[in-house]
Amino acid sequence: MWARAVLLGHRSWMGWHRGFTSKTDPQGSGRVTAEVIEHLERLALVDFGSQEAVARLEKAIAFADRLRAVDTDGVEPMESVLEDRCLYLRSDNVVEGNCVEELLQNAHRVVEEYFVAPPGNISLPKQDEQPFSHN
Amino acid sequence: MAAPMLRGCCLGRCWALACIDSGSRHGRGAATGFTSSGKRGQSFVAQQPLLTAQKSRKGEHKWAAVVGLEIHAQIASNSKLFSGSQVHFAAPPNSLVSFFDASLPGTLPVLNRRCVEAAVMTGLALNCHINKKSLFDRKHYFYADLPAGYQITQQRLPIAVNGSLAYSVSVGKKWRQVITKTVRIKQIQLEQDSGKSLHDELQSQTLIDLNRAGVGLLEVVLEPDMSCGEEAATAVRELQLILQALGTSQANMAEGQLRVDANISVHHPGEPLGVRTEVKNLNSARFLARAIDYEIQRQINELENGCEILNETRSFDYKLGCTVPMRDKEGKQDYRFMPEPNLPPLLLYDTASLPAGADPQQVINIDRIREQLPELPSKTREKLIQQYGILPEHSFALLNEVGLLEFFQNVIKETRAEPKKVTSWVLNIFLGFLKQRNLAVNESPVTPSVLAELLNLLDRKVISSAAAKQVFEELWRSKGKTPSQIVSERKLELMQDEEALERVCHTVMEGHPQVVMDMKRGNPRAINKLIGLVRKVTHNRADPTVIKEILEKQLSS
Numbered sequence: 001m002w003a004r005a006v007l008l009g010h011r012s013w014m015g016w017h018r019g020f021t022s023k024t025d026p027q028g029s030g031r032v033t034a035e036v037i038e039h040l041e042r043l044a045l046v047d048f049g050s051q052e053a054v055a056r057l058e059k060a061i062a063f064a065d066r067l068r069a070v071d072t073d074g075v076e077p078m079e080s081v082l083e084d085r086c087l088y089l090r091s092d093n094v095v096e097g098n099c100v101e102e103l104l105q106n107a108h109r110v111v112e113e114y115f116v117a118p119p120g121n122i123s124l125p126k127q128d129e130q131p132f133s134h135n
Numbered sequence: 136m137a138a139p140m141l142r143g144c145c146l147g148r149c150w151a152l153a154c155i156d157s158g159s160r161h162g163r164g165a166a167t168g169f170t171s172s173g174k175r176g177q178s179f180v181a182q183q184p185l186l187t188a189q190k191s192r193k194g195e196h197k198w199a200a201v202v203g204l205e206i207h208a209q210i211a212s213n214s215k216l217f218s219g220s221q222v223h224f225a226a227p228p229n230s231l232v233s234f235f236d237a238s239l240p241g242t243l244p245v246l247n248r249r250c251v252e253a254a255v256m257t258g259l260a261l262n263c264h265i266n267k268k269s270l271f272d273r274k275h276y277f278y279a280d281l282p283a284g285y286q287i288t289q290q291r292l293p294i295a296v297n298g299s300l301a302y303s304v305s306v307g308k309k310w311r312q313v314i315t316k317t318v319r320i321k322q323i324q325l326e327q328d329s330g331k332s333l334h335d336e337l338q339s340q341t342l343i344d345l346n347r348a349g350v351g352l353l354e355v356v357l358e359p360d361m362s363c364g365e366e367a368a369t370a371v372r373e374l375q376l377i378l379q380a381l382g383t384s385q386a387n388m389a390e391g392q393l394r395v396d397a398n399i400s401v402h403h404p405g406e407p408l409g410v411r412t413e414v415k416n417l418n419s420a421r422f423l424a425r426a427i428d429y430e431i432q433r434q435i436n437e438l439e440n441g442c443e444i445l446n447e448t449r450s451f452d453y454k455l456g457c458t459v460p461m462r463d464k465e466g467k468q469d470y471r472f473m474p475e476p477n478l479p480p481l482l483l484y485d486t487a488s489l490p491a492g493a494d495p496q497q498v499i500n501i502d503r504i505r506e507q508l509p510e511l512p513s514k515t516r517e518k519l520i521q522q523y524g525i526l527p528e529h530s531f532a533l534l535n536e537v538g539l540l541e542f543f544q545n546v547i548k549e550t551r552a553e554p555k556k557v558t559s560w561v562l563n564i565f566l567g568f569l570k571q572r573n574l575a576v577n578e579s580p581v582t583p584s585v586l587a588e589l590l591n592l593l594d595r596k597v598i599s600s601a602a603a604k605q606v607f608e609e610l611w612r613s614k615g616k617t618p619s620q621i622v623s624e625r626k627l628e629l630m631q632d633e634e635a636l637e638r639v640c641h642t643v644m645e646g647h648p649q650v651v652m653d654m655k656r657g658n659p660r661a662i663n664k665l666i667g668l669v670r671k672v673t674h675n676r677a678d679p680t681v682i683k684e685i686l687e688k689q690l691s692s
Contacts, residue, residue: 043469045277079270079291082479089497092213092249096233097220103229103237103345111335113228114342117279119334 032058042124199404200431201411202367202397203359206374207352208384209328209392210253216327216351217244217287224390228344236349238282243477248499250325250351251294253383255483255504257353258295258323260377260511265501267483269294271325271475276468279343280330288354290472293324294481300357301513302373304366305528313527318370319358328352347391353384359398359408363431364424371395371423376512376534388420397427400444401434409434410444414458416451426451430458515540523547523554532562538576539566545583552590560590564604568611581610589618599678602627630676633685636669639677640685643668654690662686 037048037057048054100113109116212222220233235242258265270292273285298320303313330348332341355374361367375393378384386393395418400411414430417423429451434444449458484490486502516530519540525533533540543561547554565586569579589610593603602622609621622628630636643665644651653661662683669682 039469043275043471079474080476080479082476085479086497087246087479087481089248089251089499090214090219090245091496092247093219094214094221095219096214096235097231099234100227100229100232103232103234106237106239111340111342113230114333114344115229115279117332117341117343119336119339119341121277 032061045124197404198401198435200362200399200401200434201359201408202361202363202399202427202431203411204355204357204361204367204371205396205398206355206357206371207328207394207396208257208355208374208378208386210250210351210353211382211384212247212249212253212351214247214249215349216247216250216325218242218349219245220349222350223346224392226346228342229346231346232348236282236345238284244287244475246478246481247351248496251481251483251499252504253351253381254294254323254325254353255499255501256381256508257355257378257383258298259501259505259508260381261295261298261300261320261323261355263295263298263320263323265295265483266292267485267488267501268292269324269481269483271478271481272472273475274470274472276470278329278332279341280332280345280348282330282345282348286327286329287475287478288326289324291474293322294483295323296321298323300370300374300377302366302369303527303531304369316366316370318360318366321356321358322354323356324354326352326354359400364427367395367397367427368420368424372420373512380509380512380515382509388418391418394418395423397430399427399430399434401431401438409438410446412444412446412458413448414451415448415461419453422451422453425456426458429456433458523558525554525558529558529562532566533558536566536569536576542576542579542583546587546590549584549587550590550594552587552594556594557590560586564607568607580612580614581607585610585618592618592622596629596678598622598627599629599675601675601679602629626674626676628676629678630673633681636673636677636681637685637689639672640665640669640682640689643672644686644689651690654686 032054037054040046041048048057104110104113104115107115209222210216214220215222215233215236218233218235220236221231223231233242235244255265269289271287272290274288274290275285277284299317300320301315301317303315305313328347328350330343330345332343334341357370361370371393375386375388378386378393384392388394397414397417398411399414400409402409412430412434414426417426430449437444448461450461451457452459483499483501486500489498489500512534516527516534519525519530519533520527533543539561542565543557546557546561550557565579565581568581569576586607589603589606592598592606593600598606605625605627606618606621609625610616610618616624647665647668650661650664654665665686666679666682669686670677670679
């Protein structure tokens with residue numbers, strides 16, 4: 001089942017991408033199923049909101065798939081556009097911090113000088129509980 | 136004497152896990168404790184084996200446990216891994232937090248040179264291959280103490296790989312043979328620490344302190360080459376000592392500078408590995424072995440009862456002494472690793488590849504760092520054994536307490552007494568006094584010179600061993616007095632007049648003819664009685680061995 005394959009959590013970014021498109025879409029119809037959308041919403045906390053958003057995603061995947069037309073055999077993948085840049089090394093000195101009041105201004109709620117969060121992660125409601133169905 | 140090695144063959148004991156009485160529910164962990172780098176440590180005392188070999192009721196099927204570890208060590212640096220805010224334990228909440236640490240938009244990570252050096256040093260000390268090019272990635276998950284929603288780590292290409300860590304276990308109680316075991320190191324990577332959550336159950340909320348968020352961590356991944364809690368605990372202890380010797384981490388578990396997660400599974404030898412569970416929250420040296428052994432036992436029990444092991448994450452409950460499933464961990468996490476777009480690859484050089492005219496502040500030379508590596512604990516122990524002829528277990532004990540080695544070496548410098556004598560005094564008497572009063576070496580009222588002077592008196596046979604102990608007690612209580620002063624004040628000098636002693640012996644023998652008869656008949660206790668009487672008469676100022684010689688001589692004449 002491709003959905004389970006996606007949910008197994010491919011570790012490698014490249015592997016995930018390749019795995020995603022080939023495993024989600026064995027027939028090449030370009031559809032992204034509801035299970036995958038739900039999984040993405042849970043992972044990234046984005047709300048796909050409408051069928052149009054899903055369609056847009058499918059188009060984006062199809063667009064990116066055109067990369068496969070390029071023969072990359074024997075070519076080292078580029079990790080980042082910065083790969084030729086020098087990574088700057090900072091000296092180990094304390095030059096920042098000590099701005100608790102400023103930081104806490106951003107917080108909705110504070111207790112003494114702590115940020116306040118709910119007791120744990122609040123799970124997204126399951127798909128059948130949601131008002132909008134992605135079908 | 137306390138030693139970080141384990142009495143009793145770990146191999147034998149771990150195989151003892153094999154024939155376990157399946158009816159036993161709770162594994163009572165071997166309470167192994169080892170001194171943390173903080174001054175209040177517990178002596179590392181090896182206890183009796185956790186699970187003795189018993190015939191399993193359900194048959195003789197042997198089990199083998201497989202334990203791997205993921206160890207996070209906080210890097211000892213002034214500032215954090217990617218920002219310039221301070222690294223410090225115990226500061227007012229959120230006072231050591233920069234805009235980047237709080238993940239405010241528009242901020243970027245800037246790598247701390249000291250953290251990279253620390254990683255390279257640690258990698259070299261652990262025989263790793265240092266990757267001249269390593270990469271940073273983002274590991275995404277949501278939790279309130281991770282403001283960015285991702286942690287910057289090194290998943291694809293870490294800074295160091297394929298190393299090894301050697302640790303020692305002693306075999307058998309009588310033989311005192313030391314065997315070295317090795318655990319492979321899969322990799323060492325640099326990553327960010329998260330903030331701290333304080334759970335307020337009453338108000339149903341969590342308080343977040345980001346002081347720790349962004350602090351540099353070294354994650355050391357140990358392959359599953361260990362087979363029981365004690366092996367794991369010993370390996371962790373050795374890693375702790377190495378990190379402390381290098382200065383790359385204070386590795387104090389009590390202060391959260393060293394955190395251990397264990398991956399544990401069991402299987403029948405020869406069969407494929409079993410399903411593993413991850414046990415988190417092993418933050419206490421004392422309970423590390425206990426928790427791992429509990430989990431091993433739990434898995435064995437489950438499997439023998441026909442249940443399956445879930446691939447889950449569990450936590451160790453210190454109060455109950457057992458592992459429990461962790462809440463808030465829904466199935467398998469998908470971390471959506473991606474390259475960190477704001478950081479180019481990290482390039483390291485050696486002397487051969489160093490670019491000409493490069494800014495020394497901006498390049499890191501692995502060879503240079505290798506040359507400057509301090510002496511590692513294993514080397515120090517070797518030298519002690521060779522130089523002073525002490526036993527391996529004593530060399531472990533000397534390194535096991537902060538400041539003890541230095542104390543020992545200072546005493547040796549100033550005394551003529553034999554190293555074996557010094558070792559015995561330092562490890563038994565001196566350390567015993569410290570432990571009783573819960574003091575660190577640097578809090579001792581007795582300085583190395585004072586102890587050296589006392590040992591000199593003992594060595595010159597000015598005082599007896601028993602008297603020396605008395606003097607030591609006095610030295611501990613009243614500062615400012617020298618051993619010689621105490622000896623003369625309390626008249627503890629050994630009688631030097633042999634003739635007078637002979638007369639006393641003779642008198643005592645005359646006064647106790649019955650005991651003398653017993654002695655002649657060969658009763659070994661008779662002579663001790665006579666020795667005791669002579670000592671009483673001489674107010675303990677005569678050496679018992681000398682008394683014994685004189686008595687025996689007089690008896691035979």
